[in-house]
Amino acid sequence: xxxxxxxxxxxxxxxxxxxxxxxxxxxxxxxxxxxxxxxxxxxxxxxxxxxxxxxxxxxxxxxxxxxxxxxxxxxxxxxxxxxxxxxxxxxxxxxx
Amino acid sequence: xxxxxxxxxxxxxxxxxxxxxxxxxxxxxxxxxxxxxxxxxxxxxxxxxxxxxxxxxxxxxxxxxxxxxxxxxxxxxxxxxxxxxxxxxxxxxxxx
Numbered sequence: 001x002x003x004x005x006x007x008x009x010x011x012x013x014x015x016x017x018x019x020x021x022x023x024x025x026x027x028x029x030x031x032x033x034x035x036x037x038x039x040x041x042x043x044x045x046x047x048x049x050x051x052x053x054x055x056x057x058x059x060x061x062x063x064x065x066x067x068x069x070x071x072x073x074x075x076x077x078x079x080x081x082x083x084x085x086x087x088x089x090x091x092x093x094x095x096x
Numbered sequence: 097x098x099x100x101x102x103x104x105x106x107x108x109x110x111x112x113x114x115x116x117x118x119x120x121x122x123x124x125x126x127x128x129x130x131x132x133x134x135x136x137x138x139x140x141x142x143x144x145x146x147x148x149x150x151x152x153x154x155x156x157x158x159x160x161x162x163x164x165x166x167x168x169x170x171x172x173x174x175x176x177x178x179x180x181x182x183x184x185x186x187x188x189x190x191x192x
Contacts, residue, residue, distance in 0.1 A: 038154050042145050049138050058134050062158040 002081035013085040018092045027079030033068040033095050041066050051090045057083045098177035109181040114188045123175030129164040129191050137162050147186045153179045
């Protein structure tokens, strides 16, 4: 099972990502992705969904038209693990 | 432009849908859809996304693994219109 990252490791991982920040009051990370329209937002989500399903590690995410807000945390570990960093990095690459 | 439904028309429309309720403190309707897993939830969202894009009327929705929470309101009208009822009905049919 993936283990929760130490604060130092989590800070280092966050610094290597794009626009991800810690969630207030919860051991999780979040990023808002903005696109030009729903079609682009949906394209991003579709590609990210395939990655998530392949990892068997899924995001919490909200979509409102061109905006996608993603929160990542590993339920079994009770916090942010390498799985979350890996999925965040994949999402960054898809959105890039 | 779609006009906001009167309270009577909205109540009648809600009664004809499955599990949709009014949102507290906001002129909008909401339903939680539950599936067996992420794959099924994603299948529902993908089909609903095609309908929404075809209508040029989009949901606000949150997905957490097998659960999809949808909120519908028509931004331009400042409340629930026939567009929302139509999209809600399509989502009910997809999920049925």
